[in-house]
Amino acid sequence: QVQLVESGGGVVQPGRSLRLSCAASGFTFSSFDMHWVRQAPGKGLEWVTLISYDGSKKYYASSVKGRFTVSRDNSKNTLFLQMNSLRAEDTAVYYCAKEKREVRPPPLDYWGQGTLVTVSS
Protein backbone atom coordinates (compact mmCIF):
# COMPACT_ATOMS: atom_id res chain seq x y z
CA GLN A 1 0.00 0.00 0.00
CA VAL A 2 1.08 3.57 -0.62
CA GLN A 3 2.87 5.16 2.30
CA LEU A 4 4.30 8.66 2.66
CA VAL A 5 6.17 9.44 5.86
CA GLU A 6 7.40 12.96 6.53
CA SER A 7 10.18 13.82 8.95
CA GLY A 8 12.45 16.70 9.86
CA GLY A 9 10.00 19.07 11.48
CA GLY A 10 10.71 20.89 14.71
CA VAL A 11 11.20 24.27 16.32
CA VAL A 12 13.50 26.67 14.51
CA GLN A 13 14.36 30.33 14.99
CA PRO A 14 13.33 32.95 12.44
CA GLY A 15 15.87 33.30 9.67
CA ARG A 16 17.22 29.79 10.09
CA SER A 17 16.86 26.75 7.84
CA LEU A 18 15.24 23.35 8.03
CA ARG A 19 15.09 20.38 5.67
CA LEU A 20 12.05 18.14 5.49
CA SER A 21 12.04 14.63 4.06
CA CYS A 22 9.25 12.41 2.81
CA ALA A 23 9.94 8.70 2.45
CA ALA A 24 7.70 7.02 -0.12
CA SER A 25 6.83 3.36 -0.51
CA GLY A 26 4.20 1.15 -2.12
CA PHE A 27 4.35 2.73 -5.58
CA THR A 28 6.86 3.55 -8.32
CA PHE A 29 8.06 6.85 -6.85
CA SER A 30 10.07 7.83 -9.92
CA SER A 31 6.92 7.85 -12.08
CA PHE A 32 4.88 10.41 -10.16
CA ASP A 33 4.92 14.15 -9.61
CA MET A 34 4.99 15.07 -5.93
CA HIS A 35 3.77 18.04 -3.88
CA TRP A 36 4.25 19.73 -0.55
CA VAL A 37 1.17 21.29 1.04
CA ARG A 38 1.11 23.07 4.39
CA GLN A 39 -1.52 24.00 6.95
CA ALA A 40 -1.00 26.68 9.56
CA PRO A 41 -2.60 26.01 12.96
CA GLY A 42 -6.37 26.39 12.67
CA LYS A 43 -6.13 27.46 9.02
CA GLY A 44 -6.81 25.96 5.62
CA LEU A 45 -4.61 24.09 3.19
CA GLU A 46 -1.94 26.03 1.31
CA TRP A 47 -0.12 24.52 -1.64
CA VAL A 48 3.65 25.01 -1.43
CA THR A 49 5.44 23.32 -4.31
CA LEU A 50 5.34 20.69 -7.06
CA ILE A 51 8.21 18.68 -8.51
CA SER A 52 7.88 16.59 -11.64
CA TYR A 53 8.55 12.86 -11.59
CA ASP A 54 12.11 13.29 -12.87
CA GLY A 55 12.91 16.49 -10.99
CA SER A 56 13.21 18.54 -14.16
CA LYS A 57 10.28 20.86 -13.39
CA LYS A 58 9.61 22.67 -10.16
CA TYR A 59 6.90 25.18 -9.28
CA TYR A 60 6.42 27.21 -6.13
CA ALA A 61 3.79 29.30 -4.40
CA SER A 62 4.67 32.98 -4.40
CA SER A 63 4.83 32.92 -0.59
CA VAL A 64 7.87 30.60 -0.60
CA LYS A 65 9.53 31.25 -3.96
CA GLY A 66 13.19 32.09 -3.54
CA ARG A 67 13.30 30.68 0.01
CA PHE A 68 12.20 27.06 -0.38
CA THR A 69 13.66 24.43 -2.70
CA VAL A 70 12.07 21.12 -3.55
CA SER A 71 14.12 18.14 -4.69
CA ARG A 72 13.89 14.38 -4.88
CA ASP A 73 16.14 11.33 -4.89
CA ASN A 74 14.44 8.69 -6.98
CA SER A 75 17.09 6.12 -6.09
CA LYS A 76 16.04 6.45 -2.44
CA ASN A 77 12.32 7.09 -2.99
CA THR A 78 12.58 10.31 -1.03
CA LEU A 79 11.22 13.82 -1.49
CA PHE A 80 12.82 16.83 0.18
CA LEU A 81 11.92 20.40 1.04
CA GLN A 82 14.76 22.74 1.92
CA MET A 83 13.38 25.74 3.78
CA ASN A 84 15.62 28.78 4.21
CA SER A 85 15.06 32.21 5.75
CA LEU A 86 12.16 30.86 7.75
CA ARG A 87 9.52 33.23 9.04
CA ALA A 88 6.88 32.98 11.75
CA GLU A 89 4.23 32.67 9.04
CA ASP A 90 5.88 29.46 7.80
CA THR A 91 4.71 27.74 10.99
CA ALA A 92 2.50 24.89 9.83
CA VAL A 93 2.06 21.17 9.42
CA TYR A 94 3.79 20.21 6.18
CA TYR A 95 2.32 17.35 4.15
CA CYS A 96 3.86 15.59 1.21
CA ALA A 97 1.38 14.28 -1.32
CA LYS A 98 1.44 12.11 -4.42
CA GLU A 99 -0.19 13.27 -7.61
CA LYS A 100 -2.54 10.98 -9.51
CA ARG A 101 -1.81 10.80 -13.22
CA GLU A 102 -4.16 10.73 -16.20
CA VAL A 103 -6.63 13.19 -14.70
CA ARG A 104 -6.84 16.94 -15.25
CA PRO A 105 -6.34 18.69 -12.97
CA PRO A 106 -4.31 15.97 -11.26
CA PRO A 107 -5.62 15.32 -7.76
CA LEU A 108 -3.46 14.50 -4.75
CA ASP A 109 -4.53 10.94 -4.07
CA TYR A 110 -2.22 10.04 -1.18
CA TRP A 111 -0.97 12.23 1.66
CA GLY A 112 1.49 11.70 4.47
CA GLN A 113 0.58 12.29 8.11
CA GLY A 114 2.44 15.60 8.16
CA THR A 115 5.32 17.07 10.12
CA LEU A 116 5.02 20.20 12.25
CA VAL A 117 7.37 23.12 11.68
CA THR A 118 7.32 25.87 14.30
CA VAL A 119 9.25 29.06 13.62
CA SER A 120 9.75 30.92 16.86
CA SER A 121 12.46 32.67 18.79
Added chain:
Amino acid sequence: SSELTQAPAVSVALGQTVRITCQGDSLRNYNVNWYQQKPGQAPVLVIYGKNNRPSGIPDRFSGSTSGNTASLTITGAQAEDEADYYCDSRDSSANLVVFGGGTKLTVL
Protein backbone atom coordinates in the same frame (compact mmCIF):
# COMPACT_ATOMS: atom_id res chain seq x y z
CA SER B 1 -8.16 35.28 -10.99
CA SER B 2 -7.04 31.88 -9.70
CA GLU B 3 -8.79 32.16 -6.32
CA LEU B 4 -11.32 29.58 -5.20
CA THR B 5 -14.06 30.71 -2.83
CA GLN B 6 -15.87 28.43 -0.38
CA ALA B 7 -18.42 29.22 2.31
CA PRO B 8 -16.75 28.93 5.74
CA ALA B 9 -19.40 26.70 7.25
CA VAL B 10 -22.43 24.62 6.30
CA SER B 11 -24.72 22.43 8.40
CA VAL B 12 -27.00 19.56 7.50
CA ALA B 13 -29.44 17.39 9.39
CA LEU B 14 -28.52 13.74 9.68
CA GLY B 15 -29.67 11.84 6.60
CA GLN B 16 -30.37 14.95 4.55
CA THR B 17 -28.59 16.22 1.45
CA VAL B 18 -26.01 18.99 1.52
CA ARG B 19 -24.16 20.83 -1.21
CA ILE B 20 -20.76 22.43 -0.66
CA THR B 21 -19.71 24.89 -3.33
CA CYS B 22 -16.46 26.21 -4.74
CA GLN B 23 -16.40 29.29 -6.97
CA GLY B 24 -13.67 30.60 -9.22
CA ASP B 25 -13.00 31.89 -12.70
CA SER B 26 -10.52 29.07 -13.36
CA LEU B 27 -13.34 26.55 -13.00
CA ARG B 28 -14.58 27.53 -16.44
CA ASN B 29 -11.46 25.79 -17.77
CA TYR B 30 -10.55 23.20 -15.14
CA ASN B 31 -12.36 20.63 -13.05
CA VAL B 32 -11.92 20.57 -9.30
CA ASN B 33 -10.92 17.94 -6.83
CA TRP B 34 -12.43 17.63 -3.37
CA TYR B 35 -10.77 16.62 -0.10
CA GLN B 36 -12.17 15.74 3.29
CA GLN B 37 -10.15 16.49 6.41
CA LYS B 38 -11.10 15.42 9.90
CA PRO B 39 -9.46 16.97 12.98
CA GLY B 40 -5.89 15.89 13.48
CA GLN B 41 -5.82 13.90 10.25
CA ALA B 42 -4.39 14.37 6.77
CA PRO B 43 -6.75 15.28 3.94
CA VAL B 44 -8.40 12.48 1.99
CA LEU B 45 -9.37 12.74 -1.67
CA VAL B 46 -13.13 12.17 -2.05
CA ILE B 47 -13.94 13.41 -5.58
CA TYR B 48 -11.68 14.07 -8.56
CA GLY B 49 -12.17 15.14 -12.14
CA LYS B 50 -15.72 15.58 -13.38
CA ASN B 51 -17.24 13.20 -10.83
CA ASN B 52 -14.96 10.32 -9.87
CA ARG B 53 -14.68 8.66 -6.49
CA PRO B 54 -11.50 6.96 -5.32
CA SER B 55 -11.83 3.41 -4.10
CA GLY B 56 -13.41 3.28 -0.65
CA ILE B 57 -15.30 6.57 -0.87
CA PRO B 58 -19.06 6.04 -0.37
CA ASP B 59 -21.33 6.73 -3.33
CA ARG B 60 -23.24 9.33 -1.34
CA PHE B 61 -20.42 11.71 -2.37
CA SER B 62 -20.76 13.23 -5.83
CA GLY B 63 -19.40 16.21 -7.74
CA SER B 64 -20.65 18.55 -10.43
CA THR B 65 -19.75 21.83 -12.10
CA SER B 66 -21.81 24.61 -13.67
CA GLY B 67 -20.10 27.66 -15.09
CA ASN B 68 -17.65 28.95 -12.50
CA THR B 69 -19.10 26.95 -9.61
CA ALA B 70 -18.24 23.40 -8.59
CA SER B 71 -20.29 21.49 -6.06
CA LEU B 72 -19.68 18.56 -3.75
CA THR B 73 -22.98 16.91 -2.85
CA ILE B 74 -23.45 14.50 0.03
CA THR B 75 -26.74 12.65 -0.36
CA GLY B 76 -27.87 11.30 3.00
CA ALA B 77 -25.20 12.85 5.21
CA GLN B 78 -23.85 10.68 8.02
CA ALA B 79 -22.33 11.68 11.32
CA GLU B 80 -18.91 10.56 10.08
CA ASP B 81 -19.11 13.08 7.24
CA GLU B 82 -18.61 15.93 9.70
CA ALA B 83 -15.30 17.41 8.59
CA ASP B 84 -13.62 20.23 6.69
CA TYR B 85 -13.91 20.05 2.91
CA TYR B 86 -11.50 21.67 0.47
CA CYS B 87 -11.62 22.09 -3.29
CA ASP B 88 -8.54 22.46 -5.45
CA SER B 89 -7.79 23.26 -9.03
CA ARG B 90 -5.01 24.82 -11.10
CA ASP B 91 -4.21 28.39 -12.04
CA SER B 92 -4.21 29.60 -15.64
CA SER B 93 -0.70 28.21 -16.20
CA ALA B 94 -1.97 24.78 -15.11
CA ASN B 95 1.16 24.39 -13.00
CA LEU B 96 0.25 26.06 -9.72
CA VAL B 97 -2.25 24.43 -7.41
CA VAL B 98 -4.93 26.54 -5.77
CA PHE B 99 -6.98 25.46 -2.75
CA GLY B 100 -10.27 26.90 -1.65
CA GLY B 101 -10.45 28.25 1.88
CA GLY B 102 -12.35 25.23 3.12
CA THR B 103 -15.89 24.58 4.37
CA LYS B 104 -16.60 23.18 7.82
CA LEU B 105 -19.51 20.75 7.60
CA THR B 106 -21.56 20.13 10.73
CA VAL B 107 -23.99 17.21 10.78
CA LEU B 108 -26.82 17.96 13.20
